[in-house]
Amino acid sequence: MSELRADTITASDGTSPVTLTKQEAAKAWSNIGQIGTQVIRDSFNISSISDIAVGRTQITVTSSFANNTYHANLTLRMQSTVSNAGSCGGIDTSDGTSSITTSQHQLSYRQAGGADTDTPYGGSLILGDLA
Amino acid sequence: MSEIKVDNLTGKTTANDITVTVGASATMSLEQGLAKAWGHFTMSSTTPRDSFNISSLTDDKTGIFTADYVSNMSSVNYSPSTGGTHRDAVSESGWVLAVQHAGSGADDMTTGELSLSAHNGTSALVDTVQATFQIFGDLA
Numbered sequence: 400m401s402e403l404r405a406d407t408i409t410a411s412d413g414t415s416p417v418t419l420t421k422q423e424a425a426k427a428w429s430n431i432g433q434i435g436t437q438v439i440r441d442s443f444n445i446s447s448i449s450d451i452a453v454g455r456t457q458i459t460v461t462s463s464f465a466n467n468t469y470h471a472n473l474t475l476r477m478q479s480t481v482s483n484a485g486s487c488g489g490i491d492t493s494d495g496t497s498s499i500t501t502s503q504h505q506l507s508y509r510q511a512g513g514a515d516t517d518t519p520y521g522g523s524l525i526l527g528d529l530a
Numbered sequence: 531m532s533e534i535k536v537d538n539l540t541g542k543t544t545a546n547d548i549t550v551t552v553g554a555s556a557t558m559s560l561e562q563g564l565a566k567a568w569g570h571f572t573m574s575s576t577t578p579r580d581s582f583n584i585s586s587l588t589d590d591k592t593g594i595f596t597a598d599y600v601s602n603m604s605s606v607n608y609s610p611s612t613g614g615t616h617r618d619a620v621s622e623s624g625w626v627l628a629v630q631h632a633g634s635g636a637d638d639m640t641t642g643e644l645s646l647s648a649h650n651g652t653s654a655l656v657d658t659v660q661a662t663f664q665i666f667g668d669l670a
Binding site: 402404405407409410414416424428440442443444465474475476486487528529530 | 535549
């Protein structure tokens with residue numbers, strides 16, 4: 400078995416991205432709470448969040464993406480027999496892409512009945528290319 | 531193009547800290563970007579179709595499964611994402627798969643396991659035929 404020890408890995412030209420054979424690393428993820436003052440419990444490549452409205456959080460990344468067509472997946476949360484705040488959600492867009500930029504995206508959470516609702520437990524997972 | 535073939539990568543200064551170039555100029559932590567667990571299963575069986583870092587699945591009740599990790603997470607603040615399935619005109623669709631909480635916060639998700647619940651459009655718990663999840667964060 401061989402083992403390579405290094406602190407930094409870059410493509411052979413010294414600047415280009417490294418290719419991970421047949422796999423891709425997540426570029427950002429977060430675990431946030433919206434109840435009361437919104438908080439980031441843990442995150443990667445997230446610089447800040449903003450409380451936009453009930454059930455909504457704008458997330459700003461530290462290193463921006465190369466385009467606004469990256470993939471985003473949300474954490475959904477279910478609590479049986481109660482209001483189920485945060486059981487439905489999506490990336491908030493007014494026309495499909497306008498709320499998603501290379502440095503920001505918005506999370507929008509609702510309860511099962513469809514009303515905008517702050518969730519105690521949310522976040523996102525982002526895959527794509529950084530700038 | 532050059533290629534390095536190696537079985538293990540370890541940080542020289544800190545074992546779990548390797549910086550990789552991922553954009554034209556952007557760099558990031560390799561360890562932070564790697565999924566620490568994932569699974570693909572149906573709620574009619576406690577044997578996953580495929581998985582990574584999952585030791586077992588438990589059928590808790592209709593629409594609720596618990597997945598146990600082989601290697602535990604370092605805290606309860608990790609980031610889980612899920613995917614359910616939708617079958618047109620079939621009432622048992624588990625079109626929303628979510629992290630299941632018995633309480634009101636994140637305290638019910640532990641470092642060693644995660645409960646997932648599937649429900650339909652009226653919020654009723656249902657066994658879904660296809661459930662997927664991914665876990666990102668730090669291992670202990």
